Amino acid sequence: xxxxxxxxxxxxxxxxxxxxxxxxxxxxxxxxxxxxxxxxxxxxxxxxxxxxxxxxxxxxxxxxxxxxxxxxxxxxxxxxxxxxxxxxxxxxxxxxxxxxxxxxxxxxxxxxxxxxx
Amino acid sequence: xxxxxxxxxxxxxxxxxxxxxxxxxxxxxxxxxxxxxxxxxxxxxxxxxxxxxxxxxxxxxxxxxxxxxxxxxxxxxxxxxxxxxxxxxxxxxxxxxxxxxxxxxxxxxxxxxxxxxxxxxxxxxxxxxxxxxxxxxxxxxxxxxxxxxxxxxxxxxxxxxxxxxxxxxxxxxxxxxxxxxxxxxxxxxxxxxxxxxxxxxxxxxxxxxxxxxxxx
Numbered sequence: 001x002x003x004x005x006x007x008x009x010x011x012x013x014x015x016x017x018x019x020x021x022x023x024x025x026x027x028x029x030x031x032x033x034x035x036x037x038x039x040x041x042x043x044x045x046x047x048x049x050x051x052x053x054x055x056x057x058x059x060x061x062x063x064x065x066x067x068x069x070x071x072x073x074x075x076x077x078x079x080x081x082x083x084x085x086x087x088x089x090x091x092x093x094x095x096x097x098x099x100x101x102x103x104x105x106x107x108x109x110x111x112x113x114x115x116x117x
Numbered sequence: 118x119x120x121x122x123x124x125x126x127x128x129x130x131x132x133x134x135x136x137x138x139x140x141x142x143x144x145x146x147x148x149x150x151x152x153x154x155x156x157x158x159x160x161x162x163x164x165x166x167x168x169x170x171x172x173x174x175x176x177x178x179x180x181x182x183x184x185x186x187x188x189x190x191x192x193x194x195x196x197x198x199x200x201x202x203x204x205x206x207x208x209x210x211x212x213x214x215x216x217x218x219x220x221x222x223x224x225x226x227x228x229x230x231x232x233x234x235x236x237x238x239x240x241x242x243x244x245x246x247x248x249x250x251x252x253x254x255x256x257x258x259x260x261x262x263x264x265x266x267x268x269x270x271x272x273x274x275x276x277x278x279x280x281x282x283x284x285x286x287x288x289x290x291x292x293x294x295x296x297x298x299x300x301x302x303x304x305x306x307x308x309x310x311x312x313x314x315x316x317x318x319x320x321x322x323x324x325x326x327x328x329x330x331x332x333x
Contacts, residue, residue: 012228016138024138031130060174063203065131067225082203 002072004110009070028069029111036065040104043081047093055093056085062100066107074103121239122146124165126156126183127172127201136170136201136226143232153178160187165196167242168235170222173202173213181216188217194245197238201226 016024039058046054059081066075077099084093123145127133130151137147148166150156153175160169160183171180178186180200187196200213200221213221219238222231269291270279277285280294289300304313 013135013138016135016142016228018142024134028131028134028138031134035130057174060203061129064127064129064224067203068131068135 004071004073004106005114006070006072009068010114013069026115029115032065032069033108033111036062036104039065040100043100044097047090047097050090052085052088052090054085055090056082059085069107069111071103071107074100074107077103120144120146121168121242122148122166123235124148124150124156124159124169124171124196126150126153126159126169126175126180128152128175129172132172132201132224132226136231139226139228139231140170140235143235145235152176153180153183156183157186160196167194168197168199168238170199170201170235171218172224173200173209181213181218184213184217194242194249197242199234199238 010025013025013028014023039062043055043058043062046052046058059078063075063078063082066078077096081093081096081100084090084096123140125133125137125140125147126149127136128151133149133151137149140147145168148159150159153171154177156169156171156175157178159165169183171183173180180202184198184200187198198218198220200218201224202209202213202221203224210221219241220234222234271277271288272279272285276288278288278291280286280291286294292298293300
């Protein structure tokens, strides 16, 4: 099974911290936890409103966040949502929205255990 | 030399922070904007950042729109702009470059690639600054040289030059006033034979005549 967060990406984030400065990795992971749930909520409500443009916009930004912390599975769900939103067809979106929330929960749990350690 | 300032504009805090940390690690000074309007405002101050990394998708002004505005302004020292984009189809890339971006980086950014591209930008910015400085000093030098007229009226006999105020000046004076050139006086071999030698000979004759007179 693939790790929830790509260890190579996590390691490279860890190494971004300059000597004597606050840890970049934990800052980025905390930002992720602060910022992403709001974007997921925005995507869900845009989907409920049938607003494909907003779905695409939210999916696109989530894709960036997921990619930056190496959340591989979450990234691929975001990618599909981005493509669906761009196509304008929201009819088959329900499983993807559910997958988005499930994958996010996994990533969040992983981040919390990383921050603690 | 002082480190260059780089603006990172991205509405998404995770990307913004990661890219900012990469740049800081590479020794750049970093400024942040969280949307296109903010980026535009920060690029519109008297001394804006030399390099800007603009996210393509931002609420309000998008990256390419910010670039278009900057380019429309025609700055003396234009900001080097790199678009950050998750789009990587060549049509999108062409759109971004046509809008006036210097380069693009696909997201999520690979640290080595991002820094290498920003370093290219830094070289361009430094080269541009050096050229601008050179042009400025040349313009200054030109302004100091009073224009030399292309057709100079010169006396065929004494070689005096008629100046703009209709006075006849010595060649030395004219050129000194119009170009800052100074002259040191000497003589060429043929003038030595024509003028200097006869004078020296004449002097020699006088001296010898005097000696003969005194010896008597």
